[in-house]
Amino acid sequence: MLEVKDLTVHYDGAIALNRVNLTVKDGEFVGVVGPNGSGKTTLLRTISGVLMEVEPGKRERPSVSGTIRFDGKRISKRKAWKIVKMGIIHCPERRRPFAEMTTLENLMMGAYLRKDKYGIKKDLERVYQLFPILKERANQMSQTLSGGEQQMLAIARALMSKPKLLLIDEPSLGLAPMLKNKVVEAITEIWRSGVTILLVEQDVSITLAMANRIYILAHGRIVTEGTKEDLMKNRDVREVYLGL
Numbered sequence: 001m002l003e004v005k006d007l008t009v010h011y012d013g014a015i016a017l018n019r020v021n022l023t024v025k026d027g028e029f030v031g032v033v034g035p036n037g038s039g040k041t042t043l044l045r046t047i048s049g050v051l052m053e054v055e056p057g058k059r060e061r062p063s064v065s066g067t068i069r070f071d072g073k074r075i076s077k078r079k080a081w082k083i084v085k086m087g088i089i090h091c092p093e094r095r096r097p098f099a100e101m102t103t104l105e106n107l108m109m110g111a112y113l114r115k116d117k118y119g120i121k122k123d124l125e126r127v128y129q130l131f132p133i134l135k136e137r138a139n140q141m142s143q144t145l146s147g148g149e150q151q152m153l154a155i156a157r158a159l160m161s162k163p164k165l166l167l168i169d170e171p172s173l174g175l176a177p178m179l180k181n182k183v184v185e186a187i188t189e190i191w192r193s194g195v196t197i198l199l200v201e202q203d204v205s206i207t208l209a210m211a212n213r214i215y216i217l218a219h220g221r222i223v224t225e226g227t228k229e230d231l232m233k234n235r236d237v238r239e240v241y242l243g244l
Contacts, residue, residue, distance in 0.1 A: 001026045001196055002047070002088075002165060007066035009042055009051070009220075016042040018220040019066070024165065024198050029191045031199045031211030034241070039220040040200040041093055044167045047198075048090035049080035070165070085113055087164030093173065093200075095150040097142035097157075104138040106153055110160030120160070127156035130186050148179035155186060165196045172203050184210065204242050216241045 002024040009017040017039045024030045032040050045051040051062055068076045075083055097106050107127065111120045128135040131152040137145060142153060151171055158166060171187060172180045184206055191197050191210075201207045207214055208228045215225040216237065224237055231237050 001028075001071060002198070003067075003069040004043075004047065005067045005069075007043070007046065007068065008064070009039075009046055010063040011042060011051075012062075015220055016062075017046070020217070020220070020222055022215055022222065022225075024196060027194070027196055029197045029199070029210055029212045031201060031207035031214045032217055033201065033204050033207050033214060034217035034223075036202070038217045040217055041169055043217070044090060044169050044198070044200055047075075048088055048167055049075070049078055049083045050090060050092075053080045081113070084161060087162070088167065089158045089161040089163035089165070090167045091154050091158040091169065091171070093169040095147070095154040097145070097150055097153055099141070099143035101142055102139050103134055103142055103145065103153055106142050106157050107134070107160050110157035111162075114160075114162065119162070123160055123162065127159050130159075130189065131156055148175050148183070151175060151179075151183055152186070155183070155190070159190065159195075163195055165198065166190065167198050167200075169200045170202055171199075172201060172206055180206075208242075 004020060004022040007017055007020040008015070020043065032043065034040055042051065046064060047068055064076070067074060070086060070088060075086065098109060101109070107124060114120055133149055134152060134156055137149060142150065145153060155171065168187065171183050175183065187197065188210055199207060199211065213225060213227055214231060216223040218241065223241060231242065
């Protein structure tokens with residue numbers, strides 16, 4: 001489904017990603033782990049096209065080389081909204097709700113490119129079943145939600161876009177253990193429903209528990225990749241990169 005080949009990103013005068021190669025098959029749950037500053041967020045922002053869209057004219061534009069293909073089509077130079085229309089949906093780090101909109105308005109923004117009214121209504125009920133608290137908070141301003149509720153909203157808003165591939169960046173960041181478990185359960189349920197997932201997560205234990213395959217990213221490079229069992233067999237990888 002997704003093929004990233006020799007992806008290199010020069011960002012603000014530094015190399016953020018250096019010849020990264022990564023694949024995600026249809027139906028897989030793939031995780032990316034690594035220390036802070038390793039390029040994980042940049043990877044997702046580049047795949048979704050967001051990196052080239054933010055703050056135009058306010059800073060040096062990032063330089064991107066290499067190829068990204070989705071369902072066999074090259075998307076490296078496409079606009080972010082066109083990538084969304086193809087089915088790649090990015091759930092960003094730190095939730096980023098539309099603060100001056102209600103919970104329901106945020107959810108409907110996720111469906112802004114869709115025309116299937118019945119499908120939108122059906123998916124809205126689906127996200128309410130997945131996150132019942134969002135139905136209770138439907139008319140509440142999103143900026144007044146708790147951190148956990150905002151994370152649920154961010155994931156639900158992404159689901160309203162009807163993703164083929166869902167990119168999720170640090171969903172457990174800043175959450176209490178109980179809320180973290182609820183978010184993890186919801187992401188697992190989304191994957192089981194047929195959505196392919198590429199997850200970036202600082203909490204290694206979460207990624208090891210959920211992902212079919214895992215890439216380790218450090219200093220902008222892929223160090224190694226494999227299943228949980230593969231990675232746990234390598235003592236150096238286990239101690240240096242997984243902290244286990």
